[in-house]
Amino acid sequence: MWKALLFLIMSYVIISAYLNPAPQQSLGEVSRIFYFHVPVAWVSVLAFLVSMLNAVRYLKTRDMFYDVKSSSAAQIGLLFAFLATVSGSIWASVSWGSYWNWDPRQVSIFILLLIYGAYFALRSAIMENEKKATLSAVYSILSFITVPFLIFVIPRVFQSLHPATSVVNENLKIQMSAKVSLVFFPALIGFTILFFWIWSLQVKIFSLALKKGG
Amino acid sequence: MPDKFSSWVTKILAVFKKEIKSEFRTRYALNSILMFSVVTLTVLSFTVGQFSLTNSVKSALLWVILFFSAMSGLAQVFIKEEERKTVSYLKLSASPNLIFLGKFFFNLILLLILEIITVPLFLILLEVRVQNWDLFLAVLFLGSLGLASATTIIAAIVSKTDLKGTLLTILSFPILLPLLFISIQGTKVAVMGAPFYSGLAEIKFLFSYIVVMLTASLLLFETVWME
Amino acid sequence: MLSLQLDNVSKWFGERQVFENINLKLENPTSLAIIGPNGCGKTTLLKIICGLIRPSRGKVRIKIDGQEVKPEVQRAFFSIVAPDVELYEELTALENLEFFTGLRNYNSSRTELNQKLEQVGLKDRGNEPLGSYSSGMKQRLKYAVALSVSPRVLILDEPSSNLDEEGIFLMEKIIEEQKKDRLVILATNDLKETQYARQIFKLGN
Numbered sequence: 070m071w072k073a074l075l076f077l078i079m080s081y082v083i084i085s086a087y088l089n090p091a092p093q094q095s096l097g098e099v100s101r102i103f104y105f106h107v108p109v110a111w112v113s114v115l116a117f118l119v120s121m122l123n124a125v126r127y128l129k130t131r132d133m134f135y136d137v138k139s140s141s142a143a144q145i146g147l148l149f150a151f152l153a154t155v156s157g158s159i160w161a162s163v164s165w166g167s168y169w170n171w172d173p174r175q176v177s178i179f180i181l182l183l184i185y186g187a188y189f190a191l192r193s194a195i196m197e198n199e200k201k202a203t204l205s206a207v208y209s210i211l212s213f214i215t216v217p218f219l220i221f222v223i224p225r226v227f228q229s230l231h232p233a234t235s236v237v238n239e240n241l242k243i244q245m246s247a248k249v250s251l252v253f254f255p256a257l258i259g260f261t262i263l264f265f266w267i268w269s270l271q272v273k274i275f276s277l278a279l280k281k282g283g
Numbered sequence: 284m285p286d287k288f289s290s291w292v293t294k295i296l297a298v299f300k301k302e303i304k305s306e307f308r309t310r311y312a313l314n315s316i317l318m319f320s321v322v323t324l325t326v327l328s329f330t331v332g333q334f335s336l337t338n339s340v341k342s343a344l345l346w347v348i349l350f351f352s353a354m355s356g357l358a359q360v361f362i363k364e365e366e367r368k369t370v371s372y373l374k375l376s377a378s379p380n381l382i383f384l385g386k387f388f389f390n391l392i393l394l395l396i397l398e399i400i401t402v403p404l405f406l407i408l409l410e411v412r413v414q415n416w417d418l419f420l421a422v423l424f425l426g427s428l429g430l431a432s433a434t435t436i437i438a439a440i441v442s443k444t445d446l447k448g449t450l451l452t453i454l455s456f457p458i459l460l461p462l463l464f465i466s467i468q469g470t471k472v473a474v475m476g477a478p479f480y481s482g483l484a485e486i487k488f489l490f491s492y493i494v495v496m497l498t499a500s501l502l503l504f505e506t507v508w509m510e
Numbered sequence: 511m512l513s514l515q516l517d518n519v520s521k522w523f524g525e526r527q528v529f530e531n532i533n534l535k536l537e538n539p540t541s542l543a544i545i546g547p548n549g550c551g552k553t554t555l556l557k558i559i560c561g562l563i564r565p566s567r568g569k570v571r572i573k574i575d576g577q578e579v580k581p582e583v584q585r586a587f588f589s590i591v592a593p594d595v596e597l598y599e600e601l602t603a604l605e606n607l608e609f610f611t612g613l614r615n616y617n618s619s620r621t622e623l624n625q626k627l628e629q630v631g632l633k634d635r636g637n638e639p640l641g642s643y644s645s646g647m648k649q650r651l652k653y654a655v656a657l658s659v660s661p662r663v664l665i666l667d668e669p670s671s672n673l674d675e676e677g678i679f680l681m682e683k684i685i686e687e688q689k690k691d692r693l694v695i696l697a698t699n700d701l702k703e704t705q706y707a708r709q710i711f712k713l714g715n
Contacts, residue, residue: 128506180457180460183456183457184457186453187453187454187456187457190450190453190454191440191444191450191453191454194444194445194446194450195443195444195445196445200443200510203506203507203510204440204443204444204507204510207440207503207506207507208437208440208454210499210503211436211437211458211499211503212457212458214495214499215457215458215460215461218461218462218488218492218495219460219461221461221488222460222461222464222465222488223464225464225468226464226468
């Protein structure tokens with residue numbers, strides 16, 4: 070039933086993203102990427118949180134089901150982080166002139182990519198399932214607690230050379246016109262639901278594989 | 284209660300002393316860590332040393348050397364036990380956190396020994412004139428504490444895998460990044476001679492990083508150790 | 511009085527199951543020999559008993575006079591001698607002994623430690639680094655280290671591996687002594703060695 074809802078939301082988002090006037094007139098059509106890029110980046114962070122929470126539950130219960138949940142969330146998170154990086158640099162190339170500028174936000178998403186990469190590198194270096202689950206759960210927690218430090222450090226070290234170009238400034242105050250928010254918030258919700266849907270599918274697939282194998 | 288505490292301290296010291304003895308006789312970690320940093324320093328001195336570098340760059344280079352030296356030597360403390368199969372007796376003999384602390388202090392001392400040798404060399408070769416020594420040494424010490432604490436727990440994780448060495452760098456880098464940034468910042472500020480209080484933000488940050496890392500390590504170590 | 515109990519202990523590594531639903535109850539003084547073909551999991555079971563490996567399912571319980579001992583402190587009751595449990599080669603025999611007894615709250619003097627060495631026939635070799643020991647001597651030292659903490663449960667995996675005739679004789683004496691009022695659990699491929707134990711447990715189908 071909610072799949073129908075998801076379909077409706079996403080169709081609405083995709084269509085109006087193209088039909089409505091572009092969010093930032095100064096940049097023209099490319100600013101429509103905003104409707105895609107920001108929700109995708111948000112989901113990549115959400116996935117990290119979900120992965121860490123399930124890692125904790127795995128360590129408490131030693132039930133492999135939670136490891137499946139944790140690693141699938143991380144997989145999706147990796148994909149979305151990659152998409153966010155790419156869409157972000159496309160946007161950057163148009164609005165700031167170059168694909169990569171070491172802007173604080175770019176640095177943050179890059180580090181998130183590094184963390185996901187490290188997580189999977191760790192998993193691939195271990196053969197036994199239980200060990201793999203335990204050690205990657207520990208790493209998931211360790212890397213998550215570094216996040217507050219990163220949030221504090223990155224803006225101090227990487228000065229954004231450009232004025233706040235996005236429609237949402239650093240304090241997350243909404244500076245969008247009503248028309249834009251009408252598309253943006255549904256997009257945010259739509260992508261979030263999309264994440265949970267893909268995640269539940271992945272978890273089902275891997276759970277079946279797990280049961281079949283062991 | 285004080286009895287228990289003093290028995291903990293004795294055991295941590297016992298593990299620490301054993302590591303020192305072992306290391307003194309085999310010199311695996313010390314050699315590799317010293318060799319690495321001296322070679323890197325020489326390379327840097329020959330290649331970029333002749334250009335006039337800003338204080339920011341020099342501060343960054345210092346911490347880059349320290350980071351990679353840590354990567355090359357601080358994992359030995361766990362990898363050696365796994366490879367030589369001495370883990371089992373150790374597991375049976377003492378509570379995991381006491382073992383962790385003994386090895387952590389060993390890694391810290393290893394790092395400090397490295398710094399006693401390389402930092403003066405660095406300052407000379409790259410012509411760095413430190414103006415505020417108090418701040419410089421404080422940042423160096425606290426940064427080293429942070430470096431040792433994060434590296435030790437990750438070394439424990441990595442020692443249980445099949446890949447070990449390379450994996451340590453991949454896993455440590457994101458986690459050490461905030462520490463590196465702030466240490467570089469603090470070092471730069473000290474070199475440029477700012478008064479101590481202007482480095483207070485960095486010092487406070489380093490303190491909280493150390494506390495968080497050590498606490499998390501102590502909470503998670505047993506899980507890793509028992510694998 | 512000490513009782514050791516295994517409740518439905520099962521272990522698998524990834525997809526490979528080693529054993530399932532092992533149930534055992536032992537009370538001191540007694541001795542148990544675990545036998546079975548190669549690869550049936552004898553070493554794994556021994557390691558689960560002393561807490562070196564976590565069971566996939568089930569529990570290992572220790573009770574002292576009916577009171578259950580907490581899992582975190584269970585390891586204090588065990589000592590193990592096994593082929594893949596090694597001592598520190600860079601240290602001398604005495605240093606190894608001092609280290610492990612110190613960690614386990616058995617602060618013994620040099621004389622007491624030397625006595626332990628004598629008990630395993632290594633009397634004057636205490637100050638040599640283990641690197642210079644033969645494999646038989648290392649095995650004997652493992653016994654010395656295991657006994658130096660007066661364990662309530664002594665776990666032996668392949669008890670006579672690397673031992674010469676004299677070593678075996680010393681080992682037999684040790685087992686007899688331990689059997690008198692404590693627990694001995696051994697695992698072996700050699701059926702002759704089951705004579706050291708009062709009970710036998712067969713692993714593997």
